[in-house]
Every structure is written in structure tokens, then in C-alpha cells.
Amino acid sequence: MVKGSSAHLTLGPVLFNWAPERWRDFYFRIADEAPLDTVCVGEVVCSKRAPFFAPYLADVVERLGSADKEVVLSTLALIMNEREMALVRETVENTDFLVEANDISTAALLKGRPHAVGPFVNIYNEGTLAYMARNGAERVTLPVELAASSIAALAKSAPAELEVMVFGRLPLAISARCYHARCHNLSRDNCQFVCEKNPDGFDVDTLDGEPFLAVNGVQALSHAYCNMAGDLSVLRDFGIRRFRLSPHSGDMVRIAEAFRAVLDNKMAPEEANAAIAGETGGMPLANGYFHGKAGAAFEGGSLM
Amino acid sequence: MTTVRRRHPELFDRLSCLENPVFLIDPVDLPLVFILRPGAAAASLTAARNADGIGATATVRGPLMALMGLLEGTSDGDALFFSRSLVFEGDTEAVVALRNAVDDAEISLFEDLLSVLGPLARPARRVVGIVAGVASRAARDMEAIRSVFAAPAVRRDDIPETSLKELGGTVAPPARSGHCSQAGNRD
Amino acid sequence: MTKKLELVCPAGTPASLRAAVDAGADVVYLGFRDATNARNFPGLNFSRDELRAGLDYAHARGAHVYVTINTFPRAGDPGPWREAVDDASALGADAIILADIGLTDYAAGAHPELRRHLSVQASASNAEAIRFYKEAFGIKRAVLPRVLTIPEIAELNRKVAIETEVFVFGGLCVMAEGRCALSSYVTGESPNINGVCSPAAHVRYEEEEGRLVSRLGGYTVNAFIEGEKAGYPTLCKGRFVAGGQARYLFEEPTSLNAVHMLPELMAAGVTALKIEGRQRGRAYISQVVAAFRRAVDAAAEGLSVPREDLVAVTEGQRKTSGVYEKTWR
Structure with missing residues (x-):
């Protein structure tokens, strides 16, 4: 826990289907070593995966708590049937932790009680933000495709604390159909959990062999890694105080340390970029949305 | 000369968000091309022997029948493209705008294309008249249409430069300013 | 006696609106010529004057017009979206179709008498989400995301007392609508x-x-x-x-065609059927609307639904029943 800093670092939920033990050990190490304030735990992408992590959830939450990290319980982004709704309802009803709604139905269940709203709920403007705040949202992670001007306008109105995703593959779309299964000529109902084979998603290239996207079960992510280390100071000037890192198989402790160091003015963004590139195997970086461009673009310099 | 703009102001209104577009309409089975310039200053519709030096914003190329269907609005542009009857080149947005504009105008733009042929248009219009007739769908006779254009007087190589110049019609600017799609505006 | 399904048809231009009404549309949906709706394509959509004329044309023939205002207003610039709502109300639109919570909140406050529908872009894919919009903003109808199977649609209709509208023909969003970047x-x-x-x-x-x-x-x-x-x-x-x-990887270039599923959709409690394609031409509109008019009328009489050949106007000239068949997933 980093005391006395006005900038909060959050670790978003693991979006991928990691082996349960790996998932547990990842969070244990994060608890013990990473300079993070808040850690999100919970399945967001596919309800079929949730049972695998359930046996370890209590241990993970306890370890994070004893390391003085705030725990937020993340929930499903796409809820299509009663079984999935029941999964979310169980999380909402049986916890004192802050719950993060990733679907409007979950925000409805959390009405009148302090909660968080994740990046999968469409909050694009002040009117919606104000409504969600009246509903009980005290913290909102903004959709990934917002440009700087929108973030600035929302930060100005700020009836809730705003958080911006600054690292990781961008969640671009979610579907009823499982693409991971489809890649293996399987259906979603009989998927054999093939998504566990790809800890950062399944590579998707164009016909020209250009790396393009990553498939994670029913989710499509960017191939490039969002990296806004160079945009942190502008975001802080807007009044943004919370920054979210999305977990990958690279060393998230090192990546968290790099962002922490930039936020504390102990490391230049360029140096952080190099450290981040080292942990992501030199993957292309992206921050185009923030700069009002295609999301895949990367602007090295700062906005202003 | 009857101008396309005067007859179909809404067409140009819908195209007004494009900056001086030049459309090349190229019936691959005919010995000539049409050049449509619906820009604000000097809208024109001309015929030419070929596309040399045109510098088109976008080109729509295809068999005459497919182009007719598109420009009359009787065929669906998307459907034609899905079947690959038509080839679009250049600025796809301009092509989409043209298709939408023509579709709304409920006109046979093709007849306008023919009208720029001046004295040559009469036999051509006769064919269009047949095609546009109630029973036209069955009556579309490609050979009949082709014969009009393949007549010696209209063969690409035989069109004299002077008559090509005469074919160009310059028309008045639009009576009202158009609406534009906001698609290009970014924050 | 089951109520006849309402046929909701697209129009990208006044000519298409007239074509849809003439072909038997119960309702035409359309958008203004700007970024306030999700078919903001060049050369497409309606000016205020064109909407006024379109409303006259439709109303004179017993058809309704819904105005789609289903993008998410830009932060710091709610003006164009609120004006779209205000103008739709002033011109006498029969309903507006909305996706954004803030804008829906505005519409409910400023024009409580104007019927509000929930756009597919709101991605309300379960009963709790739809109930939220109904209770918070008085939404009368939800256009369901194309992620639900027919049994899921039936379950949803049992749980929430609201009209539902489902897509039956046209371009199929593979991703959850409103959640795709x-x-x-x-x-x-x-x-x-x-x-x-x-x-x-x-x-x-x-x-x-x-x-x-x-x-x-x-x-x-x-x-x-x-x-x-x-x-x-x-x-x-x-x-x-x-x-x-x-x-x-995601989907073949196919079009949805659920014409053979109309009896099942009726049994599932659906109120209205939606045809996609505001960006398509008059030829498409006339052909598809007429085919569905025949199908809806036949289904209402309990007759077998005529097999309609619409392959020529479908994308890739292939068709799918989409997610309505569970195997799609």
C-alpha cells in the first residue's frame, strides 16, 4: 500500500483463463510484492470459468487484505441467462467488499449501495455518469475508447471517482459466441476450455500476417498493449486519480513498479516504456484512443 | 441542356459533404466512360472516351446492366457489390454517398448519363425507356442496349473531340446548402 | 388469439421510407443526418424537413415512425442529442429509440409523453437490465440484443412486463451491440x-x-x-x-434471416420484428418488407410461413438463423 500518494494504482481483474493454481499464485505475489492500492478479483469474461477459481477466492482475498490492499469484486460483463445472473447475484449479496458492476443489470442489483462500475458499462458522458452516481456508483472505470477531451469533461463533472485503464490489451468486444472454441472447431457449450492454453489470448493476424487482435474466449482484445505511461501527467492534470493495469503473463509486479515510479516522478515515461516492453516481449504499444486517433495508434509524446 | 442538378437538387444536397468529388462511371462493356462532378462550383456530367487523366475520387466499374440497376435504384447497391457485379475503387465513402444520394432521388440517373450524349441520346433513351417500362425487367435486352452504343457513331474512337466537349454540361450551383454527415468530426 | 407481430422496417432516405410504407411496414425507423444515430453514413438519413414529410406520408397510410437516437452523447457536448430528442418530439414521432442512460433520463424528464424504446445498442441482454430501464425511465419496449436464443427471449418476456422487439433480417452484429470498439x-x-x-x-x-x-x-x-x-x-x-x-474468425459474411421462426417468436411473446438495413437501398427495402409482410400475415392466421427467397439481397449471399439457434454460439 502506498500511503500519502494522491494517485491510486488498481490491478484490474485477470481477464484470461489461467490455471487455477497459477491464478492463485499470481494474486499471492501481487499481494506480497506489487505497489498497488486496489486489486480486482473475479471472472468478467466467461461464466463457465468461474467455478475453477472459486475454491481459491477466499485465500486470495484474505492474502490481499492482509497485505493492506483494497479488494474489489469484479463481475461478468455479458449476462445472458439465469445461471449467469445467479452467479452475479451471489457475489453481490454475499459480500461486504466493493463490487464492480460490468453490466447494467449488476448496477441495478447494487442500487442504493456504494459500488464501482467497470469499463464494460457505457459511461460516455456527464448525464450517464451523474445517473450512475445517484444509483450508488462511487467509482467508475471509463470505457477504453474515450478520447482525452471526453475524459477531461467527465473529470470536470466528477460526481464519482474516475479510473482510467493505462496498461494491458484493450478489451474491444464481447460476444455470445466463443471465438476461442471456434478457432478449435468447437462450440461454446463443448469448448473443452481451450482458452486456458493462451495466457494472454490467442493471436489473430490479418491475411498479410500482420498481428491484429487477441481472442480470449468470448472476448476480442487488441494485439497491442495499451500503455499510457506517457499520458499519466496529462490525466492527472484532468483530475484523474485512479489508474488501472490489466493483468498479463509478463511480470505485473515490475509493470506496477514502473507505473508507480512514473506517478511518483521517480521515473521518466520513456524509461517506463522500456521496462514495460521488456515485460511484454516487445509487443506494440497503443494509446491512440486517448489521442483521438485509431485505438491501435501509439503517440510517444504527451498530449499537450 | 437539362441539368441533373436542376432536376434532382436533393441528390446534390446529399453529396454536399464531399469536397469536389469526381465520379468515374465506367460501363466495362461500353466504349466510353461517364464523369460526374457534383461539386459545388461547377457541377457537370460528361462523357469521355476513356479515363485518362480524369483523377477520379472514386470509380464505379461494372457491366452496364449492373450500373443501370444501381443508378436507377432498382437494384440494391450492397447486393450488387456482394455479388461482385460492381467494382468500387478509390474513395469508398464517396461511392457510398453517391449510392445513397441516387437511391433517394428516385431517378434514373442513367437516363441523365445518356442525356449528356446530346444528339446521341435519342436512341439510347429509347432503350432506357424500354428498360424502365413496366415489363422492363424481363425486357432488358443487353444486346439491344449494346447495339445503341456500339453503333459506329458512338464508338469510343469515333467520338470527335468537339462533340465530347459539347457533351459536357455545366450546371448551376445548388439552391440550398446541404447537410453533412458528422462521421468525420472527431473530438 | 395471438396478436399480430408489428413489422418495423428501416429507412435511410425519404424514398426508402415511402418504399417501406408502400410495401406494408407497420413502422419505419430512421435517424437524423448526424452522429446521433448508429447509421451515420455519408449521404444517408433525414433532415428535420424530411422527417416531417416522412411522418405525414406514414401517418396518412396508418404507419408509424420511430426515430433512432442511439449513439452515446459526447462528454461536454450533449446538445445535438438533446436537440434530436426535442425535435423528434416536436415533429410528432411515434417513439424514440435510445441507448444512452443520460439521454434517456433527459428524454423521460423533458418529454414524458414521448414513447421511449430501448435500442439494441444499450445491450440490455437480461431481465434485470431491461427492468432497470423500464423502472428508471419508463421504457415501453426493448429491442433485444442479437445474443439471445429463443428460449432466453421467452424467459425474458415471462419475467418483465415490457414489449420486446427482435431482429429477424439483415446484417448481423456478431459482438454484443453497443459493446464493440x-x-x-x-x-x-x-x-x-x-x-x-x-x-x-x-x-x-x-x-x-x-x-x-x-x-x-x-x-x-x-x-x-x-x-x-x-x-x-x-x-x-x-x-x-x-x-x-x-x-x-468471428462470423462468415452472412445475413440474418429468421423468417421461418416467426411462429416461435410469436410463442416467445415477442411484440415486434425488426428488419436491419437503413444503409441499404430502396430495392432491398421493398423486397424484404413485402416478403415479411406476407410472412407476418400468414403467421398471424396460423398458416405456414411462406418461404421467401431473399438470398440475393443478403450479405455474402448467405443467410443464417444466427444466435436464435443455440449452435451458433
């Missing part, structure tokens, strides 16, 4: 913000080595060999390489 990832323009998906301005078709290559924002989305059916380079209908194999 694929387009903006490569072009900077998205359905949610700009009202466009894979916008034409970023599309290029090029002939390369005997193939027709389609690119969006510089990324190759597909390539077609001579004679192969082509499609518009919408990202989710593109061909990509995964696991060493080139394939339609």
Missing part, C-alpha cells in the same frame, strides 16, 4: 461515439495479384479470389489468420 481500434470511429462501424472513408478495395483485397484503416480485412462472393469489410465479418489457418 473494433471499428474505432483501427479507424478511430465507433458505433457508440460516431454512429459508424468500419466507416467507408477508411475502406479501400484494391486489386492485387488477381485478388480483390479489402482494407480498413490499413489492416487487411479480406481478400477474394476471382468469382468469390465479396463482402463489405466490416471487421467482425473479415477473414483472419488464427492458429495458422485463415478463416472467418
Whole structure:
């Protein structure tokens, strides 16, 4: 826990289907070593995966708590049937932790009680933000495709604390159909959990062999890694105080340390970029949305 | 000369968000091309022997029948493209705008294309008249249409430069300013 | 006696509106010519005057007009979206179709008498979400996302007392609607913000080595060999390489056609059927609307639904029942 800093670092939920033990050990190490304030735990992408992590959830939450990290319980982004709704309802009803709604139905269940709203709920403007705040949202992670001007306008109105995703593959779309299964000529109902084979998603290239996207079960992510280390100071000037890192198989402790160091003015963004590139195997970086461009673009310099 | 703009102001209104577009309409089975310039200053519709030096914003190329269907609005542009009857080149947005504009105008733009042929248009219009007739769908006779254009007087190589110049019609600017799609505006 | 399904048909231009009404549409839905709706394509959509004339035309023939205002207003600039709501109300639209919570809240407050429908772009895919919109903003009808199977639709109708509208024909969003940033990832323009998906301005078709290559924002989305059916380079209908194999990873370039499912949709408690395609031409509108008019009338009489051949106007000239069949997933 980093005391006395006005900038909060959050670790978003693991979006991928990691082996349960790996998932547990990842969070244990994060608890013990990473300079993070808040850690999100919970399945967001596919309800079929949730049972695998359930046996370890209590241990993970306890370890994070004893390391003085705030725990937020993340929930499903796409809820299509009663079984999935029941999964979310169980999380909402049986916890004192802050719950993060990733679907409007979950925000409805959390009405009148302090909660968080994740990046999968469409909050694009002040009117919606104000409504969600009246509903009980005290913290909102903004959709990934917002440009700087929108973030600035929302930060100005700020009836809730705003958080911006600054690292990781961008969640671009979610579907009823499982693409991971489809890649293996399987259906979603009989998927054999093939998504566990790809800890950062399944590579998707164009016909020209250009790396393009990553498939994670029913989710499509960017191939490039969002990296806004160079945009942190502008975001802080807007009044943004919370920054979210999305977990990958690279060393998230090192990546968290790099962002922490930039936020504390102990490391230049360029140096952080190099450290981040080292942990992501030199993957292309992206921050185009923030700069009002295609999301895949990367602007090295700062906005202003 | 009857101008396309005067007859179909809404067409140009819908195209007004494009900056001086030049459309090349190229019936691959005919010995000539049409050049449509619906820009604000000097809208024109001309015929030419070929596309040399045109510098088109976008080109729509295809068999005459497919182009007719598109420009009359009787065929669906998307459907034609899905079947690959038509080839679009250049600025796809301009092509989409043209298709939408023509579709709304409920006109046979093709007849306008023919009208720029001046004295040559009469036999051509006769064919269009047949095609546009109630029973036209069955009556579309490609050979009949082709014969009009393949007549010696209209063969690409035989069109004299002077008559090509005469074919160009310059028309008045639009009576009202158009609406534009906001698609290009970014924050 | 089951109530006859309402047929809700698209129009991108006044000519298409007239074509839809003439072909038997109960309702025509349309948008203004700006970024306030999710078909903000060049040369498409309605001016205020055109809407006024369209309303006159439709109302004179017993048809209704719904105005789609289903993008998400830009932060710091709610004006165009609120004006769209105000103008739809002033001109006498029969309903507005909304996606954004803030804008829906505005509409409910400023024009409580104007009927409000929930757009598919709101991605309300379960009973709790729909109930939220109903209770918070008095939403009368929800257009259901194309992620639900027919049993799921039936369950939803049992749980929430609200009208539901489902897509039965046209371009199929593969991703959950309103939750897709694929387009903006490569072009900077998205359905949610700009009202466009894979916008034409970023599309290029090029002939390369005997193939027709389609690119969006510089990324190759597909390539077609001579004679192969082509499609518009919408990202989710593109061909990509995964696991060493080139394939339609997300969806083949198909169109939804659920015409044979009308009896099941009626039994599931659906109120209205929606045809996609505001960007399509009059020819498409006339053909598809007339076919569905016949089908809806037959289904209401308990007759077998006529088999309608609409293959020629479908994307890639292939059709699918989509997610209504569970195997789609």
C-alpha cells in the first residue's frame, strides 16, 4: 500500500483463463510484492470459468487484505441467462467488499449501495455518469475508447471517482459466441476450455500476417498493449486519480513498479516504456484512443 | 441542356459533404466512360472516351446492366457489390454517398448519363425507356442496349473531340446548402 | 388469439421510407443526418424537413415512425442529442429509440409523453437490465440484443412486463451491440461515439495479384479470389489468420434471416420484428418488407410461413438463423 500518494494504482481483474493454481499464485505475489492500492478479483469474461477459481477466492482475498490492499469484486460483463445472473447475484449479496458492476443489470442489483462500475458499462458522458452516481456508483472505470477531451469533461463533472485503464490489451468486444472454441472447431457449450492454453489470448493476424487482435474466449482484445505511461501527467492534470493495469503473463509486479515510479516522478515515461516492453516481449504499444486517433495508434509524446 | 442538378437538387444536397468529388462511371462493356462532378462550383456530367487523366475520387466499374440497376435504384447497391457485379475503387465513402444520394432521388440517373450524349441520346433513351417500362425487367435486352452504343457513331474512337466537349454540361450551383454527415468530426 | 407481430422496417432516405410504407411496414425507423444515430453514413438519413414529410406520408397510410437516437452523447457536448430528442418530439414521432442512460433520463424528464424504446445498442441482454430501464425511465419496449436464443427471449418476456422487439433480417452484429470498439481500434470511429462501424472513408478495395483485397484503416480485412462472393469489410465479418489457418474468425459474411421462426417468436411473446438495413437501398427495402409482410400475415392466421427467397439481397449471399439457434454460439 502506498500511503500519502494522491494517485491510486488498481490491478484490474485477470481477464484470461489461467490455471487455477497459477491464478492463485499470481494474486499471492501481487499481494506480497506489487505497489498497488486496489486489486480486482473475479471472472468478467466467461461464466463457465468461474467455478475453477472459486475454491481459491477466499485465500486470495484474505492474502490481499492482509497485505493492506483494497479488494474489489469484479463481475461478468455479458449476462445472458439465469445461471449467469445467479452467479452475479451471489457475489453481490454475499459480500461486504466493493463490487464492480460490468453490466447494467449488476448496477441495478447494487442500487442504493456504494459500488464501482467497470469499463464494460457505457459511461460516455456527464448525464450517464451523474445517473450512475445517484444509483450508488462511487467509482467508475471509463470505457477504453474515450478520447482525452471526453475524459477531461467527465473529470470536470466528477460526481464519482474516475479510473482510467493505462496498461494491458484493450478489451474491444464481447460476444455470445466463443471465438476461442471456434478457432478449435468447437462450440461454446463443448469448448473443452481451450482458452486456458493462451495466457494472454490467442493471436489473430490479418491475411498479410500482420498481428491484429487477441481472442480470449468470448472476448476480442487488441494485439497491442495499451500503455499510457506517457499520458499519466496529462490525466492527472484532468483530475484523474485512479489508474488501472490489466493483468498479463509478463511480470505485473515490475509493470506496477514502473507505473508507480512514473506517478511518483521517480521515473521518466520513456524509461517506463522500456521496462514495460521488456515485460511484454516487445509487443506494440497503443494509446491512440486517448489521442483521438485509431485505438491501435501509439503517440510517444504527451498530449499537450 | 437539362441539368441533373436542376432536376434532382436533393441528390446534390446529399453529396454536399464531399469536397469536389469526381465520379468515374465506367460501363466495362461500353466504349466510353461517364464523369460526374457534383461539386459545388461547377457541377457537370460528361462523357469521355476513356479515363485518362480524369483523377477520379472514386470509380464505379461494372457491366452496364449492373450500373443501370444501381443508378436507377432498382437494384440494391450492397447486393450488387456482394455479388461482385460492381467494382468500387478509390474513395469508398464517396461511392457510398453517391449510392445513397441516387437511391433517394428516385431517378434514373442513367437516363441523365445518356442525356449528356446530346444528339446521341435519342436512341439510347429509347432503350432506357424500354428498360424502365413496366415489363422492363424481363425486357432488358443487353444486346439491344449494346447495339445503341456500339453503333459506329458512338464508338469510343469515333467520338470527335468537339462533340465530347459539347457533351459536357455545366450546371448551376445548388439552391440550398446541404447537410453533412458528422462521421468525420472527431473530438 | 395471438396478436399480430408489428413489422418495423428501416429507412435511410425519404424514398426508402415511402418504399417501406408502400410495401406494408407497420413502422419505419430512421435517424437524423448526424452522429446521433448508429447509421451515420455519408449521404444517408433525414433532415428535420424530411422527417416531417416522412411522418405525414406514414401517418396518412396508418404507419408509424420511430426515430433512432442511439449513439452515446459526447462528454461536454450533449446538445445535438438533446436537440434530436426535442425535435423528434416536436415533429410528432411515434417513439424514440435510445441507448444512452443520460439521454434517456433527459428524454423521460423533458418529454414524458414521448414513447421511449430501448435500442439494441444499450445491450440490455437480461431481465434485470431491461427492468432497470423500464423502472428508471419508463421504457415501453426493448429491442433485444442479437445474443439471445429463443428460449432466453421467452424467459425474458415471462419475467418483465415490457414489449420486446427482435431482429429477424439483415446484417448481423456478431459482438454484443453497443459493446464493440473494433471499428474505432483501427479507424478511430465507433458505433457508440460516431454512429459508424468500419466507416467507408477508411475502406479501400484494391486489386492485387488477381485478388480483390479489402482494407480498413490499413489492416487487411479480406481478400477474394476471382468469382468469390465479396463482402463489405466490416471487421467482425473479415477473414483472419488464427492458429495458422485463415478463416472467418468471428462470423462468415452472412445475413440474418429468421423468417421461418416467426411462429416461435410469436410463442416467445415477442411484440415486434425488426428488419436491419437503413444503409441499404430502396430495392432491398421493398423486397424484404413485402416478403415479411406476407410472412407476418400468414403467421398471424396460423398458416405456414411462406418461404421467401431473399438470398440475393443478403450479405455474402448467405443467410443464417444466427444466435436464435443455440449452435451458433
